[in-house]
Each structure stands twice: as structure tokens, then as C-alpha cells.
Amino acid sequence: MADDGAARQLDKEILSPKPGIQSPAEGGGDFQPRIVGFLCNWCSYAGADLAGVTRLKMPPSMVAIRVMCSSRVDPLFVLKAFLAGADGVLVAGCHPGDCHYQTGNYYTRRRFALTLKVLEELGLEANRVRLSWVSASEGGRFAEVVTEFTETIRKAGPNPAKTEVFL
Amino acid sequence: MAKPKVAFYWCASCGGCEEAVVDLAEDLLKVVDAVDIVLWPVALDFKRKDVEAMKDGAIAVSFINGAVRTEEQEEMVKLLRKKSGLVVAFGSCAHIGGIPGLANFWDRETIFERVYKDVPSVRNPEGIYPQQKTKVDGVELTLPEFYDTVYTLDQVINVDYYLPGCAPPPDLIMNAVTAILEGKLPDKGSVLAPDKSLCDTCPRKDSKPEKLSIKAIRRPHEVIADPEKCFLEEGIICLGPATRSGCGERCINANMPCRGCFGPTKGVRDQGAKMVSAIASILGVEDEDKVTEEEVESLVKQIDDPAGLFYMYSLPASMLRRKRMG
Numbered sequence: 001m002a003d004d005g006a007a008r009q010l011d012k013e014i015l016s017p018k019p020g021i022q023s024p025a026e027g028g029g030d031f032q033p034r035i036v037g038f039l040c041n042w043c044s045y046a047g048a049d050l051a052g053v054t055r056l057k058m059p060p061s062m063v064a065i066r067v068m069c070s071s072r073v074d075p076l077f078v079l080k081a082f083l084a085g086a087d088g089v090l091v092a093g094c095h096p097g098d099c100h101y102q103t104g105n106y107y108t109r110r111r112f113a114l115t116l117k118v119l120e121e122l123g124l125e126a127n128r129v130r131l132s133w134v135s136a137s138e139g140g141r142f143a144e145v146v147t148e149f150t151e152t153i154r155k156a157g158p159n160p161a162k163t164e165v166f167l
Numbered sequence: 168m169a170k171p172k173v174a175f176y177w178c179a180s181c182g183g184c185e186e187a188v189v190d191l192a193e194d195l196l197k198v199v200d201a202v203d204i205v206l207w208p209v210a211l212d213f214k215r216k217d218v219e220a221m222k223d224g225a226i227a228v229s230f231i232n233g234a235v236r237t238e239e240q241e242e243m244v245k246l247l248r249k250k251s252g253l254v255v256a257f258g259s260c261a262h263i264g265g266i267p268g269l270a271n272f273w274d275r276e277t278i279f280e281r282v283y284k285d286v287p288s289v290r291n292p293e294g295i296y297p298q299q300k301t302k303v304d305g306v307e308l309t310l311p312e313f314y315d316t317v318y319t320l321d322q323v324i325n326v327d328y329y330l331p332g333c334a335p336p337p338d339l340i341m342n343a344v345t346a347i348l349e350g351k352l353p354d355k356g357s358v359l360a361p362d363k364s365l366c367d368t369c370p371r372k373d374s375k376p377e378k379l380s381i382k383a384i385r386r387p388h389e390v391i392a393d394p395e396k397c398f399l400e401e402g403i404i405c406l407g408p409a410t411r412s413g414c415g416e417r418c419i420n421a422n423m424p425c426r427g428c429f430g431p432t433k434g435v436r437d438q439g440a441k442m443v444s445a446i447a448s449i450l451g452v453e454d455e456d457k458v459t460e461e462e463v464e465s466l467v468k469q470i471d472d473p474a475g476l477f478y479m480y481s482l483p484a485s486m487l488r489r490k491r492m493g
């Protein structure tokens with residue numbers, strides 16, 4: 001898993017500074033949440049695209065990573081995002097019943113619920129991860145989800161998992 | 168020719184790995200014949216200064232069991248690293264943290280509070296805790312630092328090989344010793360056990376239906392498990408899918424589910440995360456299209472302490488390494 005393609009892409013994207021997003025240490029003053037969004041190719045990514053094309057307003061807090069289906073999102077991706085410095089992780093896919101691969105998002109739903117329980121036990125607040133269903137035609141909903149989630153994370157503050165555990 | 172020098176050392180462990188060496192039975196005599204043991208605190212009276220007096224690299228191989236959780240352990244393993252050609256992480260605790268690694272759900276403060284104050288059999292009204300330095304009659308006594316976090320051996324020093332298991336079984340130990348003596352070792356960094364999942368070699372694997380779906384989770388003490396059926400099929404969580412084979416299916420043969428002591432197979436970075444995926448793929452799959460979000464949650468809620476269960480042996484080796492304390 002360590003050399004997984006999607007994980008590598010994540011490493012690259014999140015570790016490279018994004019224009020418009022400044023961490024407090026970089027002199028940005030207030031805390032600017034950084035969110036990693038795993039968006040399924042067939043619905044949510046298209047929904048995000050639509051939000052962009054429609055020029056809907058939303059905070060520039062999210063790095064989008066396209067996956068073929070929400071069920072591609074291994075719990076490891078979520079953990080890795082947190083370790084790499086994300087303050088929140090969004091997983092978005094087609095509405096239940098609409099997955100391009102029929103049942104992928106039912107699996108996502110169960111896996112997500114279990115991941116959440118494990119993360120909580122490991123000291124990460126449950127509100128730092130979010131699963132949302134956004135279809136290809138729901139640009140507005142996508143903008144809403146990102147705006148809302150950014151506010152939640154802003155309130156939660158920087159993620160504690162970033163602190164390294166080394167001897 | 169001088170016999171190769173061998174050291175055994177223990178860190179945060181239970182002593183079971185020492186037992187495993189003794190469990191070699193007659194084979195132990197062969198080993199003792201072939202090597203020169205220069206350190207083995209449980210059995211022989213060599214001291215740290217004896218090791219310090221040796222030339223760097225003088226020890227052919229050090230077998231170190233136990234995780235690293237104190238300053239003294241850190242110093243000793245660093246010393247052994249310097250003096251040894253090869254270091255083998257012996258047993259689950261050195262390999263992936265093991266049971267002592269569950270302490271990573273707490274930190275020093277919460278552990279001390281529990282152990283030296285809250286435990287019902289302890290009376291400590293003044294709240295006295297172990298100190299690194301104490302003055303007694305004008306003399307300063309010292310204790311090594313107790314770290315907040317338990318580390319795997321390879322998080323502290325370079326490790327050449329891993330012998331997995333709680334404890335490693337005699338056949339794998341003998342294979343490893345023979346390979347070392349004959350110089351027929353695999354690539355550095357290898358785990359000296361088969362790279363297959365436990366389910367692959369499990370005697371119950373044929374009873375596992377093509378498509379598993381479970382609704383109710385049961386804990387081992389709540390039911391008498393069918394000795395023929397795959398545990399998962401009965402709703403008993405078994406870490407076989409995310410665990411490396413090689414133990415001889417010890418727990419399964421005792422009619423207990425696997426708890427993951429061999430660690431994951433080669434390609435898996437995080438055993439617990441793998442288990443999350445494995446369980447999610449079989450939990451309430453039937454009629455999944457009619458299941459509501461709330462029902463999904465209550466399905467998942469049945470699993471008591473999933474982090475403690477899925478990372479029972481491997482929390483220090485996991486991506487997060489420990490719980491983040493609030």
C-alpha cells in the first residue's frame with residue numbers, strides 16, 4: 001500500500017504549497033483549513049467541475065483528488081492525508097443507488113463508518129472527516145459541502161495528527 | 168574457526184520470547200554448539216560493560232525481543248546495533264510493537280496515574296510517582312526515562328531481519344538460525360516467514376463461502392465457535408485476512424480467532440486499516456440497497472473497541488503510531 005499510486009499523488013499534491021492557501025506559520029495570520037477531497041470520477045468530481053464552471057463561490061481550502069469510485073478510498077488514504085497535514089478529509093461519491101459500479105458507495109458507506117470509529121479512538125475528532133453524496137449535476141451542493149466543511153474545520157482548528165511521533 | 172558470537176536481549180516484552188528460545192528443546196543444544204552466546208540476561212551473567220568492551224561489529228547477530236519504551240532500552244539497542252553485524256527483531260513486540268504497544272492509547276501521565284494511583288490494590292494518598300532522580304539520604308538515585316510512546320525496534324535502530332510472532336514458533340526460529348549460520352539469508356529487511364495471508368493457509372478456509380455477509384458481530388466469549396467454520400462466517404472477528412501466515416495457525420487450531428501477532432503481509436502498510444476494509448466488505452452486505460445510514464451505523468457500533476482490536480499487535484507500527492492525546 002505504501003507505494004500506491006493514489007497515495008503518491010496525494011503526497012505530491014498536499015506537500016506542494018497551493019497559491020491562496022497559507023498556513024499560519026507562513027504568515028497568513030488566521031488559521032486556514034486545508035482539506036483533502038477524494039472525489040469519485042463519475043459524480044462528485046463532475047459536480048465539483050460544474051461548481052467551478054458555474055463560478056460558484058466557495059473557500060479555496062480543498063485539494064481535489066480524483067478517484068474512480070468513492071470505494072477506492074482506502075482508510076490508509078485518510079490517515080496519510082492527516083499525517084501529511086490535512087486538517088479535514090472529504091470523501092464524496094455518487095448518491096446511494098447511483099454508483100457507476102453499482103454498489104461501490106454502499107461499501108464506502110460501511111468502510112467510512114468503521115474508519116470513523118477507529119479514528120475517534122485514535123484521538124482524531126469525528127468531524128474532521130466527512131462523507132457526502134454529490135451527483136454530477138449538483139454543483140451548488142458541492143459548493144455548499146465545501147463551504148460548510150471548511151467552517152467546521154475552522155472551528156475545530158489545526159489537526160493534531162500532524163504532530164510527529166518520533167524518538 | 169571461532170564460533171560466531173550471538174546476543175539475545177529483551178526490551179519491553181513479557182518474557183515469552185525467551186521461553187520460545189528454550190522451546191527449541193534439543194535443537195537449542197545444536198545452536199549452543201554452533202555459536203558463542205555473549206549476552207543473554209535471562210540465562211547468563213554477562214553485563215553491559217562486557218558488550219561495551221567488544222569491538223564494533225564483533226557480535227555476528229543480536230536477537231532483540233520487545234518494543235522500546237524506556238531510555239535504557241534505547242541505549243541498549245543502540246549499543247547492540249553498533250556491536251552487531253546483524254540485528255534480528257525477534258517477536259511481535261520488536262517487529263510491530265506487540266501487546267506493550269497498546270500502551271500507545273495512553274501516555275506516561277495517564278499510565279502512571281492508573282498504575283501508581285487508581286488501581287484498587289494501590290494506596291498512594293501522597294500521589295508519589297516514579298522519578299528519574301530521587302535523593303535518598305543525600306545519595307541521588309536514578310531511573311531511566313519512561314517514554315510517552317512505545318516504539319518498534321526499527322523505529323529506533325536499523326533492523327536487518329524480522330522474526331514475527333507472539334512468540335515466534337520454533338520452526339521459524341530454527342530456519343532463521345540455520346539460514347544465518349549457512350549464510351543463506353534473503354534480502355535485508357525481510358520478514359523471515361511466508362508472504363501469504365493466514366486465510367490462505369487456514370484449515371477453515373474452504374468453509375468460507377464465496378460471498379461472505381454477516382449481520383451480527385459476536386465476541387469469542389459469547390459463543391462456542393464451530394470448530395470447522397471460518398470465524399468470520401460466524402460473525403466472530405478474525406484478523407486472518409490482514410495477517411501473515413507462518414504461525415502454524417496456532418489460535419485457529421485452539422478454536423480462537425487470529426489477533427494478528429504475525430503482522431501484515433509484505434504489501435500492507437497498516438494492518439488495522441486493512442482490517443477495517445476487510446470487515447467493511449462483509450458487514451451487512453445483504454440488501455445493502457435497503458439499508459439506511461443509521462442502520463449502517465448500528466451495524467458498525469456492534470464492534471467493541473475496533474481500534475484496539477484491529478491494531479491489537481501493531482499500533483506502534485501503524486501509520487499514526489499512537490493515539491493523539493487531547
Ligand code: SF4
Nearest residue numbers: 366369397398405407
Ligand atoms: S478469517 Fe480466520 S478462520 Fe476464516 S479463513 Fe481466515 S484465518 Fe481462517
Ligand code: SF4
Nearest residue numbers: 414418425426427428
Ligand atoms: S493465529 Fe494469529 S494471533 Fe494466533 S499465533 Fe497465528 S498469527 Fe498470531
Ligand code: FES
Nearest residue numbers: 040069093094099
Ligand atoms: S462511482 Fe461514484 S461512488 Fe462509485
